[in-house]
Amino acid sequence: xxxxxxxxxxxxxxEQIICSSQLKPSNNTAIKCLKCDKVYIFPNDKDDCxxxxxxxxxxxxxxxxxxxxxxxxxQYWEKEFQTHEFEQYCTTMFLDQLPDGKYAxxxxxxxxxxxxxQDYELRxxxxxxxxxxxxxxxxxxxxxxxxxKECLFCRxxxxxxxxxxxxxxxxxHFLLVGKPEKLVYVDELLDHLEENLNRLMCLYCEKIFRDxxxxxxxxxxxxxxxxxxxxxxxxxxFLINYNGGPTAPTPRKQHHQKRRRETASVSTIADPExxxxxxxxxxxxxxxDAEHDSDWSDWATDGEPSSIKCLYCHHxxxxxxxxxxxMHDVHRLDFEKATSSLNFYQRVKVVNYxxxxxxxxxxxxxxxxxxxxxxxMEHMAQESxxxxxxxxxxxxxxxxxxxxxxxxLLCVLDDSxxxxxxxxxxxxxxxxxxxxxxxxxxxxxxxxxxx
Amino acid sequence: MADAAPARSGFxxxxxxxxxxxxxxxxxxxxARGRGKEDSKEWVPVTxxxxxxxxxxxxxxxxxxxxxxPIKEFEIIDFFLGSALKDEVLKIMPVQKQTRAGQxxxxxxxxxxxxxxxHIGLGVKCSKEVATAIRGAIILAKLSVVPVRRGYWGNKIxxxxxxxxxxxxxxxxxxxxxIPAPRGTGIVSAPVPKKLLTMAGIEDCYTSARxxxxxxxxxxxxxxxxxxxxxxxxxxxLWKEMPLGSTPYHAYSDFLSKPTPRLHAxx
Numbered sequence: 001x002x003x004x005x006x007x008x009x010x011x012x013x014x015e016q017i018i019c020s021s022q023l024k025p026s027n028n029t030a031i032k033c034l035k036c037d038k039v040y041i042f043p044n045d046k047d048d049c050x051x052x053x054x055x056x057x058x059x060x061x062x063x064x065x066x067x068x069x070x071x072x073x074x075q076y077w078e079k080e081f082q083t084h085e086f087e088q089y090c091t092t093m094f095l096d097q098l099p100d101g102k103y104a105x106x107x108x109x110x111x112x113x114x115x116x117x118q119d120y121e122l123r124x125x126x127x128x129x130x131x132x133x134x135x136x137x138x139x140x141x142x143x144x145x146x147x148x149k150e151c152l153f154c155r156x157x158x159x160x161x162x163x164x165x166x167x168x169x170x171x172x173h174f175l176l177v178g179k180p181e182k183l184v185y186v187d188e189l190l191d192h193l194e195e196n197l198n199r200l201m202c203l204y205c206e207k208i209f210r211d212x213x214x215x216x217x218x219x220x221x222x223x224x225x226x227x228x229x230x231x232x233x234x235x236x237x238f239l240i241n242y243n244g245g246p247t248a249p250t251p252r253k254q255h256h257q258k259r260r261r262e263t264a265s266v267s268t269i270a271d272p273e274x275x276x277x278x279x280x281x282x283x284x285x286x287x288x289d290a291e292h293d294s295d296w297s298d299w300a301t302d303g304e305p306s307s308i309k310c311l312y313c314h315h316x317x318x319x320x321x322x323x324x325x326x327m328h329d330v331h332r333l334d335f336e337k338a339t340s341s342l343n344f345y346q347r348v349k350v351v352n353y354x355x356x357x358x359x360x361x362x363x364x365x366x367x368x369x370x371x372x373x374x375x376x377m378e379h380m381a382q383e384s385x386x387x388x389x390x391x392x393x394x395x396x397x398x399x400x401x402x403x404x405x406x407x408x409l410l411c412v413l414d415d416s417x418x419x420x421x422x423x424x425x426x427x428x429x430x431x432x433x434x435x436x437x438x439x440x441x442x443x444x445x446x447x448x449x450x451x
Numbered sequence: 452m453a454d455a456a457p458a459r460s461g462f463x464x465x466x467x468x469x470x471x472x473x474x475x476x477x478x479x480x481x482x483a484r485g486r487g488k489e490d491s492k493e494w495v496p497v498t499x500x501x502x503x504x505x506x507x508x509x510x511x512x513x514x515x516x517x518x519x520x521p522i523k524e525f526e527i528i529d530f531f532l533g534s535a536l537k538d539e540v541l542k543i544m545p546v547q548k549q550t551r552a553g554q555x556x557x558x559x560x561x562x563x564x565x566x567x568x569x570h571i572g573l574g575v576k577c578s579k580e581v582a583t584a585i586r587g588a589i590i591l592a593k594l595s596v597v598p599v600r601r602g603y604w605g606n607k608i609x610x611x612x613x614x615x616x617x618x619x620x621x622x623x624x625x626x627x628x629x630i631p632a633p634r635g636t637g638i639v640s641a642p643v644p645k646k647l648l649t650m651a652g653i654e655d656c657y658t659s660a661r662x663x664x665x666x667x668x669x670x671x672x673x674x675x676x677x678x679x680x681x682x683x684x685x686x687x688x689l690w691k692e693m694p695l696g697s698t699p700y701h702a703y704s705d706f707l708s709k710p711t712p713r714l715h716a717x718x
Contacts, residue, residue: 124554128545131556135543138581142540181582239581293577294591296668297623299542299561306641344630348657400633410639415617415628415659428616428631429603429688 029071034059034078035086042071049074055100059086062113068126076122077112086110089118131242138184138239147187152194153216162186175203175225182239189237193227204228308408311354312386313377320412331386338388344415346395351410353394355403364389494526499700499707504530508703512570516598516682518698525593528572532596535566538589539646541671543581560584561668564592565650572596573647573675575668599651600681604633612654616684620676623669624662629677632657643667644674651678 029042031049035057040049053059067073080089090110098104114120141147141162148159153173158165163180170176183189193203200209204224209215219225227234235241307316308323312331317323327333339347357364361376365385370376380386388394402410496502501524503509512531515522522528528536541561548555559577562585574592578584602615613631620627627644632655638645640658648656664670700707 128547131545135545135558135581139540139543179582181585182580293559294575296561296575296672297666298546298559299544299668299671300666344657344659397633401636402639407639408641411641411658411660413659415630428605428613429607 031071031074032078033057034074034081046070057086058107058109059090060109060111062111067123068130072126072129073122089116091115134184134239134242141184141186142180149190152190152197165190173225177227178238183237184239184242185237189234192233306408308412311351311409312358312380320409323409331380332384333386333388344413345400347413348410349394349396349399350388351407351413352399352401352403353389355407356399357389359403367393494524496524496526498523500524501527502707503699503703506706508706509699512596513598514699517696520698520700522594522596525590528593528596532566532570535568536564536570536593537566537650538562538564538592539650540585540588541643541646542667543584546577558584560588561671562588562592563647563650563671564589564596565647566652567650568652569599569601570596571599571647571651571675571678573671597675597679598682599653599678600684601653602631604631604655609634613656614653614678614681615686616681618677618680618684620673620678620680622672622676623666625664625666625669625673626661627670627673627677628659629653629674629681630657630659631655641670643671647671647674647678653678 028044031040031042032038033040033049033052033056038052040046040052042049050061050064053061061067064070077089086092087110090112093109093111094106095109096103096105096107098107112119114123144162145160147162147165148157149165150157151165151168151173152175153169156168158168161180166177166180166183166186177183177189177193180186196203196206197215200212200215201207202209202215202219202224204219204226205222206228207218209218307318308320309316310323310326310331312327312333315323315326315330317326324335327335339350342350354364357367358376361370361373362368363370363376363380363383363385365380365387366383368379370379494501494505496505500509500515500520500522504527509515512528515527539562541563543558543560545556546559548557557577557579558581559575560581562574562576563572564574565571572592572595574588574590574595576584576587576591578587600615601611602613603611604613612634613636614629615631617628617630619629629648632639634655636655636657638648638653638656638658640648640656641660641664644658644660648658658674660670660673662669
């Protein structure tokens with residue numbers, strides 16, 4: 001795992017390194033047992049933990065292999081069981097044997113399964129979380145150009161996209177790992193393959209060979225230049241497995257419940273009044289959501305919205321209206337009023353001018369320099385020098401250019417102000433039209449004009 | 452290395468039977484991959500415009516835009532813009548639908564395509580697999596490619612670098628206004644429109660966005676609408692009367708009336 005991070009460490013900005021280790025599904029986490037205080041290190045001790053839960057606490061988790069992120073699942077339930085008893089959440093079963101197989105009468109066992117709506121929700125949410133993590137990583141891998149790795153077979157170093165690397169493996173060495181659009185966690189996969197090759201193990205049949213040339217010969221002759229499809233540990237590299245579609249673990253119990261709920265509201269028998277069966281409701285094809293396909297409004301940020309920094313202090317406003325309110329309340333500046341007579345370009349200049357003044361710790365009205373921010377703020381508050389400054393100060397062409405990078409304030413400025421477009425109008429010239437009329441029409445033209 | 456190629460094809464049959472959740476994802480890539488590279492030359496046009504383009508009767512994409520002919524085949528765009536066109540996947544998100552058997556997850560891919568020099572397109576496609584969604588979205592993006600008109604701010608030196616006039620595009624509640632900027636300003640906007648404006652070939656531009664810009668889908672579409680409007684705006688230099696040309700369908704009607712000879716398997 002550390003090795004993998006080092007290879008992809010070419011993308012050297014710290015946030016990217018954190019990203020890749022967080023999204024990898026095989027982190028080492030310490031999980032406390034649900035009822036007692038024993039600690040297990042996942043993923044290695046997973047089986048020990050589950051065995052302990054069964055033997056010591058008589059707790060069985062249903063469909064444990066299907067749970068998306070077992071660590072998070074256990075952590076959630078550990079918190080719950082701190083204050084509640086098993087019986088409140090689990091189904092109790094009576095079996096006629098002790099955990100170690102000896103005969104006993106009516107021993108209580110607890111089954112934690114998703115017939116409990118809370119558990120079902122939790123499992124579903126974990127699945128979604130895992131899927132969105134995988135998709136994020138997938139998107140990153142599709143576009144990241146900082147990938148660089150030595151080829152598994154020849155000695156060339158491939159730089160650029162991971163897709164380029166996989167293409168090289170296919171074109172030059174006929175090794176098909178998979179299509180780049182379908183793979184995720186590619187770095188880990190490639191490291192895994194590299195490890196196998198270094199151990200002189202064939203990727204497909206997994207036999208060990210004497211040395212590298214023999215291994216290469218074998219793989220070439222037998223056509224074993226691909227991954228063993230039966231090995232489950234490769235599943236996590238293929239995006240299709242994160243889907244959890246109709247084969248998802250919806251146990252039969254849930255199915256019954258859903259059925260009951262549905263038949264209550266929608267009767268599949270003919271409507272007694274009109275004697276007709278509503279065709280669309282019952283027999284419409286599930287793919288009839290074609291209009292949702294081209295719907296762009298699905299895509300919305302659910303992360304924090306981008307915030308705009310105040311012109312004078314470090315306050316961040318969520319949107320322009322809130323920011324204007326803040327500036328009015330704290331700095332007693334009515335931005336709207338102050339800029340009402342200015343056209344768009346002048347407002348841009350004002351914003352850039354103010355940003356510069358604050359950066360240089362100079363007062364916006366009298367241009368006095370201060371050594372510290374607090375002194376500047378005090379001065380401006382006392383002298384009421386909060387404002388937009390004199391026109392001569394900011395009406396310079398250098399303030400057309402944004403002073404701070406990604407200044408959110410410049411992207412929300414109102415365009416409506418500025419009554420006289422004649423003042424300060426800059427002549428804007430359009431590009432010549434690129435269209436070409438066909439030769440016949442040109443000959444017919446009355447004037448000779450250049451296109 | 453040469454032996455490996457024929458040896459491969461023998462295994463293709465074996466793969467299908469194995470199935471399994473993992474096998475499907477891996478097996479499908481193989482055959483299609485090898486064939487995909489040859490397919491790109493074998494375009495058989497099905498529309499009149501496609502036939503004209505294939506035969507080289509139409510010299511540039513701008514001729515098609517001049518007559519506002521609808522483009523129904525993405526290979527037409529490929530033919531003219533080809534390698535200059537770069538696509539970028541803006542977002543892949545899972546959309547879920549509740550069915551009786553649980554939840555059905557499909558993937559929706561949002562793709563933007565552009566040549567950084569005057570053309571931009573947007574596409575969205577939903578599908579069960581990520582790769583299919585991306586491929587479908589790229590095709591739809593190519594079909595939606597529009598020309599971008601650029602202009603100068605102030606002096607007409609060098610190449611056009613900014614939008615020719617203030618244009619607004621609206622989608623949903625989001626409205627985006629593009630405002631000309633002097634050379635060297637760069638693109639002053641949120642990340643999503645910035646990407647689109649760069650791909651369109653606009654170097655300098657101010658933007659002003661209103662509405663719920665959190666809906667990035669509508670934000671992107673509004674920017675695209677604004678960029679497309681640059682050629683819709685009638686500026687004084689377009690006032691000159693131009694003679695009515697004949698549409699390519701009319702000009703080449705005798706070529707179109709002849710049935711195309713069947714494409715033989717050429718070497």
